[in-house]
Amino acid sequence: MQIKGSTEVYGIIGNPVAHSLSPIMHNSGFEALGLNKVYVAFPATNAEKAIAGCRALGVHGLSVTIPHKEKILAFVDSIDPMAEKIGAVNTLVFQEDKKIHGLNTDWIGANRALAEKLELRDKRILLLGAGGSARAIGFGLLEAGARLILASRTESKVKALAEKLKCEWIHLDEIETVEADGLINATSVGMKPIENASLVQANSLKNFPIVMDIVYAPLETRLLREAKSAGCEIINGLSMLLYQGVAQFEAWTGQDAPVEVMHAALMKAITK
Numbered sequence: 001m002q003i004k005g006s007t008e009v010y011g012i013i014g015n016p017v018a019h020s021l022s023p024i025m026h027n028s029g030f031e032a033l034g035l036n037k038v039y040v041a042f043p044a045t046n047a048e049k050a051i052a053g054c055r056a057l058g059v060h061g062l063s064v065t066i067p068h069k070e071k072i073l074a075f076v077d078s079i080d081p082m083a084e085k086i087g088a089v090n091t092l093v094f095q096e097d098k099k100i101h102g103l104n105t106d107w108i109g110a111n112r113a114l115a116e117k118l119e120l121r122d123k124r125i126l127l128l129g130a131g132g133s134a135r136a137i138g139f140g141l142l143e144a145g146a147r148l149i150l151a152s153r154t155e156s157k158v159k160a161l162a163e164k165l166k167c168e169w170i171h172l173d174e175i176e177t178v179e180a181d182g183l184i185n186a187t188s189v190g191m192k193p194i195e196n197a198s199l200v201q202a203n204s205l206k207n208f209p210i211v212m213d214i215v216y217a218p219l220e221t222r223l224l225r226e227a228k229s230a231g232c233e234i235i236n237g238l239s240m241l242l243y244q245g246v247a248q249f250e251a252w253t254g255q256d257a258p259v260e261v262m263h264a265a266l267m268k269a270i271t272k
């Protein structure tokens with residue numbers, strides 16, 4: 001697309017952002033729909049100054065990533081109720097009156113990825129991790145009517161999150177004792193460069209018909225490889241990444257996102 005004086009600017013703020021796949025995903029979507037919009041990466045260490053600058057420059061929308069997802073809440077004019085519950089915002093919509101609305105699409109991305117294989121209502125899900133992603137996914141699963149069990153490494157963190165989510169929690173070494181409809185890894189275990197790691201013993205994976213890993217580099221983690229061998233259905237981290245982006249795209253444009261095009265752009269970038 002030819003960038004013109006009238007082209008609307010969108011972007012991602014965070015630090016680091018040079019590795020982000022969001023510009024590839026969103027620009028492919030804008031181009032597919034012939035929209036006069038462009039998406040760029042803004043490395044930003046100060047969230048308050050970054051959004052003040054974007055507001056002043058007439059930026060139309062932002063993705064927000066590490067380390068700003070929590071502190072950005074203080075600088076927006078309105079917050080979606082789920083983002084408020086989660087305590088983190090990953091999407092900003094700059095409205096016509098210059099007000100900034102914050103929302104969280106990470107939970108939407110995870111739910112939509114799971115919904116391709118599983119109706120979540122009343123299902124029992126074991127969620128690994130107690131960090132930012134686990135928090136968003138946990139609230140999203142409850143919103144969809146699932147029943148949750150949390151497991152994570154640091155007892156104080158898993159206890160605190162389980163209290164917020166009002167759910168059961170266990171230690172990592174108790175995973176083998178659990179049977180559930182699904183298992184989600186929302187930790188960074190299995191991510192490059194420590195690819196050959198998994199928190200779940202291969203022989204207990206048969207207890208989970210569906211296994212999702214939110215790590216997307218590599219696309220097939222050790223957990224997913226072993227889950228496939230154990231006969232489980234698997235969902236890789238690209239699905240959540242795609243669908244959280246699809247929800248952002250739709251919040252910014254008011255149009256249905258070209259999901260296939262955005263998926264193909266992500267696949268090409270990840271597998272190259």
Ligand SMILES: NC(=O)c1ccc[n+]([C@@H]2O[C@H](COP(=O)([O-])OP(=O)(O)OC[C@H]3O[C@@H](n4cnc5c(N)ncnc54)[C@H](OP(=O)(O)O)[C@@H]3O)[C@@H](O)[C@H]2O)c1
Binds near residue numbers: 186188199244
């Ligand atoms: N697919 C997507 O769309 C998507 C979106 C967001 C994030 N992600 C990926 O999800 C992962 C987690 O992101 P996050 O933002 O939630 O990170 P985070 O807030 O730093 O949380 C990381 C979690 O992983 C646990 N962990 C790390 N190393 C561990 C180990 N060796 N053994 C056991 N537990 C370990 C941490 O446990 P402690 O609390 O004990 O340290 C914590 O619970 C990252 O790999 C990220 O790339 C994917």
